[in-house]
Amino acid sequence: MKHRTFFWFFLPTGLAMLLFIAAPIVSVVIQSLFTPHEAVFRTVESCTPFTCVQETIIDQEATRALREEAPLGRFAGLDIYFDRGHLAVNEVALIWRASNTWAEFFNRLGNLPFYRAMAFTLTYTFTVTPLLIVLGLMIALAVNSLHRHLKGLVIFFSLLPMIVTPLIGSLILFWMIDSRGIIGSAIQWMANDPGLSLKASTGLTWIMLIVYGVWHSAPFAFVVFYAGLQTLPKDQLEAAQIDGATRWQQVRYVVIPHIMPLVTFVALIQLMDNFRVFEPIVGFNAEAHATSLSWIIFNDLGGETRQLSAAAATSVMTIIGVAILLSPVLVRTWRDFKGKH
């Protein structure tokens, strides 16, 4: 395509991307560099017949005027990024100096909101993503070997977790694991501990969230892999059979290499999605045990004082986090691309 034609062809998309993607990101980045104005104080002297008292009061008018004059707030540079609610550099330095062992260091680090959220977010991302890929591939292989009359029905049921709204899905599971729910009671019975509650234990809550995450996302991986399996090279599979490969070896040496590009694709999408884990935390009411960056943003924006700047800073760090997560895959894709040309 000629450059000129391409330009006109791309223009509407480009404009929309600028308007709806680039501009908001720029605005969030700018917002994260400013902090709200402090109130303007004024000292007034109020005199009673006996004595005069000096009082400091908030000058409402001046404050309003100031906020209207510069609605972004006061320029703070990277201060917000380094404050206690975010990277907390000073606190981390203190903890570093005060801790004797790594365990102690990480333990104390976990008390800082940002690091607490990061710990769960990263654990969630790096357990859910591989697990859902493996599970999705297993379902796809199983469904693919079914008789064609059964396939449609099984595919429909396999897709249900994805069709169900995440919030509803997590709520249903939440009620099931309640101590009076079916899973909760079953676990109590199995552990022979009537006081056992999934919701009270941090470890079990994490496991529950991870299980939910895999349950919710596996159908996506399944659909993508199943589509990939439809284009399997029949000759290669037959050659492998004759060469002496077992069923597992056929999967290992022919099927998986064939759908590897799809695995990369699913890994990319799911790393990105899982890093922004949010609904299950709200749905499971699990804030006490697990928080994520997205949850922090939600929390900052939701309170009585809407902490726009704090939320903006966390958002920017989420974007940076996603970029870091995806960089190895993107670099590899780029190399493959360059290798082919």
Next chain:
Amino acid sequence: MAEIVLSGVSKRWGSFVGVDKFDLTIPDREFLVLLGPSGCGKTTTMRMIAGLEDPTEGDILIDGKVVNNLEPKDRDVAMVFQSYALYPNMNVYENIRFPLKVRGADPATHKDKVMRASAMVELDDFLDRKPAELSGGQRQRVALARAIVREPNVFLMDEPLSNLDAKLRVSTRAQIKNLSHELAVTTIYVTHDQIEAMTLADRVVVMEKGVVQQVGSPTEIYNYPANTFVAGFIGNPAMNLLDGMISGGVFTAAKTEITGLQAPDGPVTLGFRAEDAEVTDQGGQITAPIYTLELLGDATMVSVRIGGVLVSAKADKSFRAEIDDMVSIRIPHDHCHLFDATTGLRIGDKPG
């Protein structure tokens, strides 16, 4: 050591017959070619021997053992696919090594065996390359090496040359012939190309619509085709076939009269090869205007139209004439083949 016996092997899909009652014994070390047009069941027959397809009925025996219910990997066969079916994610070395690896052969022996196989097909310089970086002929040789590395009892080759260009096909054909001589392993080779069949085979099986038409050495099949199908399929150009009447040893058709034949009176199909005929000015058995003239370099092919069919005769390479010039074609009666007009079966054992 492997003798293969097919006894009454059939393959049907619903009412469609792929292979019909195939009976054949392939002795050890024979190079057998299954020859026929596409859809004749030759590949299906081979896939049943490989175990990729289950016969609907009949038994397949390898080395005296019924293998019908054995997995392909347990039949000790190796196969070369038409598409080569190389593993694209592995380099040439790994491709050739794959059968050894998955069969759990002693890893210490892998390198020697792979090197020996790759030397046989002259691939030593390409061991690090991926299949995508190889030419068609090189890929084909990788597929061959992968088949021979395990030293199987039976080789199966499914049109291994059909994706190569004409020149490469000739040299690879020679290479396969030499390899099979060196390895001396029972080989079944599927092709639709009769030249490949003639050059490679110890014995040829000609198939059509799932039915075996003739089994014999290339010479037998060429010299004594069992029916009109084989006669019309083998040879380049194929045998000329003329429908006509015979009475008192004289065959007559439009513009044609051949004497000295031995057959009962009635309608017959007469066949003769272009190279057995001679083109003269007069005195031949067929006299007709030239329909077309083809210069082949080593000869000139003259065609005339008899009834609905074209009849070709090979003339000397210096022969020149114009289209519509009258020619006469002389056909020695002892080079004529007679076939039943309705069944197409051969009449008599010998030509003439």
